[in-house]
Amino acid sequence: MKIEQPYTKLSNGIKMPLLGLGVYDMHSKEAEQAVLDAMEIGYRLIDTATLYNNETEIGNAVKKSGLPREQLFVTTKVGDSDQGYDSTLKAYDASLKKLQMDYVDLYLVHWPIKAKRKDTWLALEKLYTDKRVKAIGVANYLIPFLEELETYASVVPVLNQVEFTPWLFQKELVDYCAERNIQLQSYSPITRGQKFNDPRLLQLCDKYGKSPAQVILRWNIEHGIATIPKSSNKTRLQQNFDILDFSLSKEDVAFMDGFDEQFRICENPMDLL
Template sequence: MNITSKCRLNNGYEMPYFGLGVYKAAPGKETIEAVSYALEVGYRLIDTAAVYGNEKEVGIAVAESGIPREEIFITTKLWNDDHGYDSALKAFDESLKRLQLDYVDLYLIHWPVPGLRKESWKALEKIYADGKCKAIGVSNYMIKHLEEMKEYAEIIPAVNQVEFSPFLYQKELLEYCRSNKIEVEAYSPLARMKKKDNPVVNSIAKKYNKTHAQILIRWCLEHKLIVIPKSSNKKRIKENADVFDFELSKEDMQMLDSLNENFRVSWDPSEIE
């Protein structure tokens, strides 16, 4: 596995396992520089969202990179206020306009908004059918939300992007997605460094001469998760990508798996009916 390694989604389209998240990257110079540098050091997956307010800057960085468009995988997301069939179609077109792109690679429903999930998914199916995105999926969907989708979805989501780390090892959800041919994408894989003093992670990091963050990212990759650590810092962007020259032993993986404590740094979607 290397920085450009890809998984094959359930529709045959390929998506890199490793990428850059731009959540909370400030619109303007910060986002442009972070994305530009990430592309420069080999990242090929960039994950943004309408609510982040930085789609325009992601588009600028992609355009200025000189890298052929088809080599870069762009994800964006439908925000909660834009749910509903017509609203979702309009919101997607606005995202595309801000990104200055002809298509996005992956469009996700950001959160499972009650009452409007069916209409929103139908809009995504239309966007996909029209060729404006290469794959569609969801984010923060728990098993109950995915089960509900079976009642109305003509297309199975290609991806479910959820918070995932050794401290939030959602094994049951992962196994469910795998058995339903849905790739799991991990956001906040570093738990926003709120567990940076964890002795297990830090002893493993010492053993491999890696950082705390690198061990958490590698853990995701070993579980065949798509992973999108967020950073605007050049040193950390490069460091986060330096995870392809080692493998964690089976014993170390088991130790990391055992750290689960359902620790979340984001909202808990299991509370959403």
């Protein structure tokens, strides 16, 4: 039985799958094959970035998949060196060309670069009001960055993509985004495997008969947090997608919230404040 995957409705009304494929650190043929495998399994969201240097391969895979474009949700991000008003507009065109698409579903500011983030956001607003992109959002915007954005933005970001795991449980950010209808999306959601041996996690894996990745990804879904695990292995792609046939109890979700130890894989965005 094929289980319908969960979607969320973003604040501007567009539908986005809660579970998607992240394609960081995938190169040429590997990226193309992983996207094709993922589509076959049922993934409909792909998260790339100019920085990942694989937009062309993602575009090739989308074409080869034969799936209608409107059934897919494609995110890309403006890279740090392209930030600024005119350069962001140019970077968007360059991304579209590589992706071989005439729009992306979601365009994100990849990192809040101090001197450039305001102009970059204003360029995203221009793309949005010109109806060249379906939705705009940010990544790595912790609360101080969102507060600053509020002082000049005329469009509220629909989504904030941040590093977020049980070991980096940011309750204040969850609440802040929920109050403003900003969808949270977790990156490096399975800690690149670094916390798979946590005995508290393994206890839950035994209880539910699921793998560490599956329990962590399900924890995201229970919180209504979108998530984009990366895999270029077909078995693991399938495993990460098979999280829709079970749920975690409220008590176990709260138990996992308590794993927080401010553990990070990526740079702390606060260093850019």
